Amino acid sequence: MDFNVKRLAADAGTFLSRAVQFTEEKLGQAEKTELDAHLENLLGRAECTRQWTERILKQTEVLLQPNPNVRLEEFLYEKLEKKVPTRMNNHELLGQSMIESGNEFGPGTAYGNALIKCGETEKQIGGAEREFIQSSAINFLTPFRNFLEGDFKTILKERKLLQVKRLDLDAAKTRLKKARMTDARAVEHFHKFLSVCFSPISGLTSRRALSLNAEQELRVTQSEFDRQAEITRLLLEGVSSTHAHHLRCLNDLVEAQSTYYAQCYQYMVDLQKQLGSFPSSFSNNNQSPVSGGASISVPTIPVSGPMPSPSAGPRRLGLGRRLQRAAGHRQQPQGPRALRLRTPPPAASSPCWPTRWIVGEQAFPAWTLNWLMGERGNQRGKVPITYLELLN
Secondary structure, X not given: OHHHHHHHHHHHHHHHHHHHHHHHHHHOOOOOOOOOHHHHHHHHHHHHHHHHHHHHHHHHHHHHOOOHHHHHHHHHHHHOOOOOOOOOOHHHHHHHHHHHHHHHHOOOOHHHHHHHHHHHHHHHHHHHHHHHHHHHHHHHHHHHHHHHHHHHHHHHHHHHHHHHHHHHHHHHHHHHXXXXXXXXXXXXXXXXXXXXXXXXXXXXXXXXXXXXXXXXXXXXXXXXXXXXXXXXXXHHHOHHHHHHHHHHHHHHHHHHHHHHHHHHHXXXXXXXXXXXXXXXXXXXXXXXXXXXXXXXXXXXXXXXXXXXXXXHOOOOOOHHHHHHHHHHHOOOOOOOEEEEEOOOOOOOOOOOOOOEEEEOOOEEEHHHOOEEEEEEOOEEEEEEHHHEEEOO
16 A cells, blocks of 8 residues: 555656646746657658548548448447448449339330349449448458558557657756756755854755765666657658558559449440340330430431442531431431541541541431441540441
């Protein structure tokens, strides 16, 4: 019990000494030991790493799960160490609705069959999205979270301990300074009253012992501070390896994203091919004239004779005018048509201009009737109809 009381008294004295030193530093009444520039730079770099890691982690979580309520629910399940219940994502919900509606309309109908195919594709996209989220959570979010909850907390702990050791060092310097000042005054009084009495000798001895104790305490606190500064420096230099690890995690995220988008693109390309295999007579069923951003079907002008030459004069209608007039008459599409460049277009109009394009029957927005989507081998792009001429 006696030992515990002494220990408690010593701890209370140390705490009071630190509090006094900290207050005097804030008031500008005491000197403060500054850390070396390299250690200060490492501390600033670690703090910057923490801030940006937290921000990137938060924004990635928002990207993977935009719903804040779901994120909160997953966080609670994680803290309670329970398995998060499996739920369908938005693509899977949309796909399920399309499949059910397609079955309701009838798989034998064009619309019902298209809905079922679209629903199956949406479910495939939803599965790819689920795999992407799982891969990103394991390879990207987990390492970032481990750094914030593990390594950086250790750095904060050692940095706080370094601050405590610095306060102890500065308090020891202050006590030594005061002891030396008191010792100097005691020596002066000793020489003044030496011829009168010998009582100051005991006081001088006690003050000298106090100065020696302060010097010994300063050496101890200085060694503890240096050792703690070295430990903190080693931990802070480990932030460089953390950056290298996070770089590998970033590469994993980019690879997961590229795989996900490539899968989605392939699913949609396959879906377009499946929808394009339907009979063309179904494409214009129940369509009504629309305006603005809606799409209309652009039919092809039946060509019964040879194309007039460019010298036919003003009576010859341009390809764009004929397409617009055909769109107004709602003629049925006649299949893909081959076109070629009639005149060279401006160099800035397109990066590449093949001499022969195959233009299929596609749906174009009303404001893009001056362009046609064409393809030549693996090339695909928009071609202005001003420079095109029908071949068949």
